[in-house]
Amino acid sequence: MSSRISSRGGRSPQRQRGHERVAALLAAASACFVEKGYDATTMTEVAARAGASIGSLYQFFPTKEALAGALIADHAEALYARMERLVAQTPGWNTEELSARLIRAFADYRKQHPSFVVLVEAGGSVPSMLGRTIRQRMRDYLCQILAIHAPGLAAGDLRPAAMVVQQLMKAAVALQNEQPAALRQAAQTQLRRALALYLKELETD
Amino acid sequence: MSSRISSRGGRSPQRQRGHERVAALLAAASACFVEKGYDATTMTEVAARAGASIGSLYQFFPTKEALAGALIADHAEALYARMERLVAQTPGWNTEELSARLIRAFADYRKQHPSFVVLVEAGGSVPSMLGRTIRQRMRDYLCQILAIHAPGLAAGDLRPAAMVVQQLMKAAVALQNEQPAALRQAAQTQLRRALALYLKELETD
DNA sequence: CTCCAATGTGAGGATGGCCTCACATAAATG
């Protein structure tokens, strides 16, 4: 749970009080990033929201970029864990079920880690090398799932298919912003159908 | 082609020289936004790239937000024109053709207006009310296309389907960033198949 | 040519944000 912080400048918490602080700071940062985006949130605001002073914030996170990086790293770990559970459960699911689970997994994840999308998708001055790495690894997980679910698929067709599925997952996340709720749910249902159709087609190749 | 500028503060160009300047400024701004994102590009840099001074830039665009807004407005107009052509041509196309045309239309548009996605998708401090309006209107166009192509579709199912198609278009745009080219093209082909499958399913409802 | 509105210019004001630093407090250790 504790995010490893770059050794240069920012000291890791040692006592219990320190760990509580970093937790509060990370939570505050997450909320700010979601509400105002990466560039628009200020370090002062994050500290204030966590009930800390600016100096305290800089004690643990030597830089704004390091703060975002720690958040991303924490959330990425949770994402990987979720994906590994999905991979493990894939053998027992048919196409419809797999489609529904994939959509639901991403929708749920976004609810629990709202700042992740904001930070990784932000094309701005946020550390984007992490984002590339994470997207790549996500694609690897999807390749595993597809290899299990559609064993007849040629190895060369695996990655393009995984990329398409990945984009559909991103679409599921984007649809969560829609209002009203009835329309959103109808759209999510349709997206699930589209994904199931595509997965079914992959099996017959 | 000339972008209408808010009457408060920023004067519209009157002589030919002025029009050339705003064109150069908009082109420079577009390039900067693409390369560095909205927040990271500076007004000084835009002016320098256009071969103008900062004062000249502020003569026509009273604010950084107005500059981005003018760009978005120009690009949106081109988008609407393209969508209207698509709507007009839809009756003559079968499902495969429609799918290919939709994907290609968006991919081409992104090549010709690279800053549009950067500005509209940027969740930061960019004027986002324009983005909402544009997305809404895009959805309306897609509803028209679907109503033509799948006349049997219930009116209530039209908007959710349009939302899904819209997300697939966004996916097509996102896939354009992928490297290497062979992988990108394979993924785009797969996405076209997924869209065609979904459109075919809509017809049989 | 003269005049005047449009356009061009860049130094500088004003603001705000990232980060530092010198010092204060808390808590563990002996």
Added chain:
DNA sequence: CATTTATGTGAGGCCATCCTCACATTGGAG
């Protein structure tokens, strides 16, 4: 208690950026 390490604090340095302003230049109209 004395000491030392971890943690807490906030004023301020430094710098980048947005935008203003007073003035120069251009070019068409009369």
